[in-house]
Amino acid sequence: MSFIPNTLTSLNLLCGCIGIVFAFQGNLVVSSWLIGLACVFDFLDGFTARLLNAPSAIGKQLDSLADMVTFGVLPGVIMFQLISFTQLPDLVDSAISFGSNLLGISVKEEPEFNAAMLAPFVAFLIPVFSALRLAKFNIDERQSDAFIGLPTPANALFIASFPLIYGVEAADPISGSVLKGILTSIFGDLFHVDTGGGIWRELVITTPVLMVICVIQSVLLVAPLKLLALKFKNYKWQDNEIRYILIAAVAALVIFFGYTGVPFAILVYILLSVVNNFIES
Numbered sequence: 001m002s003f004i005p006n007t008l009t010s011l012n013l014l015c016g017c018i019g020i021v022f023a024f025q026g027n028l029v030v031s032s033w034l035i036g037l038a039c040v041f042d043f044l045d046g047f048t049a050r051l052l053n054a055p056s057a058i059g060k061q062l063d064s065l066a067d068m069v070t071f072g073v074l075p076g077v078i079m080f081q082l083i084s085f086t087q088l089p090d091l092v093d094s095a096i097s098f099g100s101n102l103l104g105i106s107v108k109e110e111p112e113f114n115a116a117m118l119a120p121f122v123a124f125l126i127p128v129f130s131a132l133r134l135a136k137f138n139i140d141e142r143q144s145d146a147f148i149g150l151p152t153p154a155n156a157l158f159i160a161s162f163p164l165i166y167g168v169e170a171a172d173p174i175s176g177s178v179l180k181g182i183l184t185s186i187f188g189d190l191f192h193v194d195t196g197g198g199i200w201r202e203l204v205i206t207t208p209v210l211m212v213i214c215v216i217q218s219v220l221l222v223a224p225l226k227l228l229a230l231k232f233k234n235y236k237w238q239d240n241e242i243r244y245i246l247i248a249a250v251a252a253l254v255i256f257f258g259y260t261g262v263p264f265a266i267l268v269y270i271l272l273s274v275v276n277n278f279i280e281s
Contacts, residue, residue, distance in 0.1 A: 001054040002059055016070025016074050018034060019034035031078055034074075060138070064138055068134055071153050072130030072134070075130075076125075076130075080121070082205060086210065087116065087119070125214050125215065125218040126159070126217060129218035133151075133222055147227040149223050162263075165259045225274075228242065230246075250268065
């Protein structure tokens with residue numbers, strides 16, 4: 001019966017491959033949604049393996065390989081494109097031309113090299129450190145009921161939220177959320193504020209901030225920090241208080257704040273994990 005969880009893992013990998021294609025085509029929203037879909041498959045493959053009592057050595061390796069593509073390479077490509085977009089229009093045109101000339105395909109007159117062209121490549125720290133994270137996970141026996149370092153799916157969801165927020169926040173920081181619908185039904189357009197491009201775009205989607213995020217997220221992937229795993233030995237409240245609080249907090253953030261709640265949900269996950277470490281120590 002191991003073919004069922006392995007098929008689900010393969011669908012995770014397929015989402016990653018297709019997402020990379022869309023990301024390089026500039027459609028980061030589709031890429032982000034594919035990361036979300038891949039997370040569903042990533043959850044289901046482990047769930048079905050336990051349900052069917054069909055764990056396998058090849059399934060464990062396949063899972064890591066799929067995660068490397070979907071939750072390592074794809075987030076790196078998304079960040080690469082986001083950093084490139086912050087330098088539009090002139091720098092990206094030059095970078096494309098520069099790359100084409102490197103390949104021996106002369107598209108336009110070769111531009112003068114600018115060190116800023118290298119900024120987007122910082123994004124590929126994410127797949128490098130994701131590979132290290134996954135390799136450590138495969139050989140670290142301490143991670144059976146907890147994680148050491150930020151899990152790659154959580155990191156990928158954090159990054160995947162950026163294009164979604166960027167796409168809807170031009171004039172509405174809570175667009176697409178249940179909270180927006182409730183406030184609009186009660187107060188009309190009172191909470192519609194034209195920010196002239198969106199706080200998220202102005203403060204986060206900038207070259208320096210995105211580069212710093214790449215470095216911080218890469219460090220978190222391999223940091224010796226014990227983080228919660230949503231693995232329940234039983235479902236009693238007294239044994240799982242932090243886990244239930246985490247689930248409730250994440251659900252509330254996503255339901256009420258839409259895409260904007262996702263990065264804050266990941267931050268809450270890290271914070272509650274640290275609190276849990278103090279409680280257990």
